[in-house]
Amino acid sequence: MDRLLYVSMTGAKHAQLRQATVSHNLANVGTTGFRADLAAFRAVPVIGGPGHATRAYAVEQSTGSNFSQGPFQITGRELDVAVKGEGWIAVQTPTGEAYTRNGHFDIDATGMLKTLDGQPVLGETGPLLVPENTRPSIAPDGTVSAIALDNPTQAVEIGRIRLVRADAAELQKGNDGLFRLRNGEPAEADATVSLTVGGLEGSNVNAVEELVSMISTQRHYDLQIRMMQTADQNARAASQLLSMNG
DSSP states (O other), X not given: OOTHHHHHHHHHHXXXXXXXXXXXXXXXXXXXXXXXXXXXXXXXXXXXXXXXXXXXXXXXXXXXXXXXXXXXXXXXXXXXXXXXXXXXXXXXXXXXXXXXXXXXXEEOTTOBEEETTSOBBBBSSSBXXXXXXXXXXXXXXXXXXXXXXXXXXXXXXXXXBOEEOOOGGGEEEOTTSOEEETTSOOOOBOTTOOEEETEEEOOOOOHHHXXXXXXXXXXXXXXXXXXXXXXXXXXXXXXXXXXXXX
């Protein structure tokens, strides 16, 4: 059987995988702090067998994430923060420390400062706890203070949000949407990372670009299917010729 069929089948399969990546990005256009996934095709020559290498597979692979900054959205909420420029907010997960750009925080029933997804926000010595009968306040440098409800002039510093900076090449995104260092180690805290209080960073997904990519990928998939049909027709024609000569 002509290897064209296998080459086309591989192209169609990886076109579907690219569609899944684009669909995931489009589904997170409204997700706070989301970083778009990047994907690209690469050619893999077919090796082995007699003759010259006249075939090449088209294989889709993830090339990482888009780390450009998303648009800033003013909310006016005291527990909403956005990282200025480069930097990340450290959170605690069951598998260890991870990093996010989603600064939509809340206080749970125990007084722990958490993200909207339920991860505890880490301070310099661990998760941050807000005492009862106080109102939390976050400063641009990440310092969290507790203001007494019965005496607004009295504030107690709880701790400082652990803000880190890491090179994009050292980060990888997990299935939970959070980032971690590739070597598994925690990133170093960086005192130069600052926050904007009262707003959130939106997703950096460009919906128009993703829709165009989806259309292009669908056309690529259709082309691969037509190539598979052509390979089948060629095989049938060759079989008929052989049977006639026999």
